[in-house]
Amino acid sequence: MQIYDSYLLKALDVKLPYSADEEEPVFLRCLGSMLCVWVSRSERCAGAGVERRILPDLVVSADSNRRCAVEIGAFDPEHSLAEPVMRMLRNLTGQGLAMEGRDFEWGQPRDSRKSSALPSRLAELGHRNVEEYLEVRKKEGLALNSAFGLKGRRLEFDSGFLESTQGQPLLDLIAQLRPRLAQDPLRHPFDVAVRCLGWRVDDSMLEESLQRQLTQGSSFGFGGGSSPPPGKYPKMESGYQAMGVPGLYFAGSLGHGRDYRRSAGGFIHGFRYTARALHRILRRDQLGAGWPNRTFELNEASSRSRWMRLVLERINEAAGPYQMFGELGDVILFQQSSTGLLAEYLEELPMAYAQEDRFLASKPRIIVSFNYGRRFNMPLTCPAPER
Ligand SMILES: Cc1cc2nc3c(=O)[nH]c(=O)nc-3n(C[C@H](O)[C@H](O)[C@H](O)COP(=O)(O)OP(=O)(O)OC[C@H]3O[C@@H](n4cnc5c(N)ncnc54)[C@H](O)[C@@H]3O)c2cc1C
Structure with missing residues (x-):
């Protein structure tokens, strides 16, 4: 099982667990x-x-x-x-x-019986205490770890x-x-140890003055998450443009500077959506194209129900806001036209970009986004069913 697990975890055998302090x-x-x-x-x-x-x-x-x-x-x-x-x-x-x-x-x-982690580990395995666990292992002819003795x-x-x-x-x-x-995870000798000490943006391709402007000095944060260490990410505006450098943009894991430790932009499954948003921003800001949208006439019954279906569909299925929770959101803009109220549905905008953009911010709007609840890491308790 250990070999199988290691294979699935990309051959990472042991992640060295220690508290660096x-x-x-x-x-x-x-x-x-x-x-x-x-x-x-x-x-x-x-x-x-x-x-x-x-x-x-x-x-x-x-x-x-x-x-x-x-x-x-x-x-x-x-x-x-x-x-x-x-x-x-x-x-x-x-x-x-x-x-x-x-x-x-x-x-x-x-x-090892006094380890604070042991009771919950045994409970996960379905045992009430160490004695019961040892008894079961003995009965099933499984290996006994003498360190428990x-x-x-x-x-x-x-x-x-x-x-x-x-x-x-x-x-x-x-x-x-x-x-x-011993029973600790480090008891077997290793072939190779890899020290992963993190990385910083490689700013060598930038002029020196830009390096100072974008990657040095105090760190920056955008609310919610913790700030990245100074120099790790280039400083970016809400549309992934380098801070104060028109025409220079960042995508991929560098884009995670915007949602550092807040959303999933450090991974491919997250930044594939922020990169798509950047492409749309570039089309809009550089070429004057609109954000891809669908417009509905809310005074007209069938259009209104198509709009409601779209809203529910997106809440149930939208991949970008789901993966890039708290960062990308769908924006529904409302405006009056000669035929009545119009709802314009725009998918997956960086929310800060939508709030800062003069045109978008001037319209009455709903932003649909996902976020973890404040107690998301607490054990889930199901309320008793109502009778
Ligand atoms: C061990 C490991 C496991 C991971 N597992 C997952 C996973 O399961 N799921 C997931 O979503 N993400 C995972 N990630 C993260 C993901 O792989 C990275 O976030 C992603 O590859 C970053 O893509 P990128 O295009 O931003 O940068 P990179 O893939 O680093 O691409 C940057 C490219 O720019 C090139 N380059 C750099 N400087 C220059 C220069 N001056 N001139 C020209 N070219 C240059 C580099 O050679 C490189 O090819 C993992 C990462 C690691 C290290």
């Missing part, structure tokens, strides 16, 4: 070209500008390379599985190459020691045993 990843080359990965608490890491004690007898100076205390556990030194590690550790200690307190330390294992102790190493020439054989041994000793 308090933790950091540790990558150690093991088993030849593999990578052994840990996440350590930053307070257990030092070097690269920080001096700190990371093991009882190990103070890492600020000018040394970054190193952290990394742990394996729950580790039962008496268990036959642990035998090869214990033997190698004793040998290294006997030769004065590994010292308890300086290169490694024993501690109490973390109680809470046997053994936590064994922590200085990562600097493990990657040293003396520590390398021990690291390789741990790499082989860790999948059987």
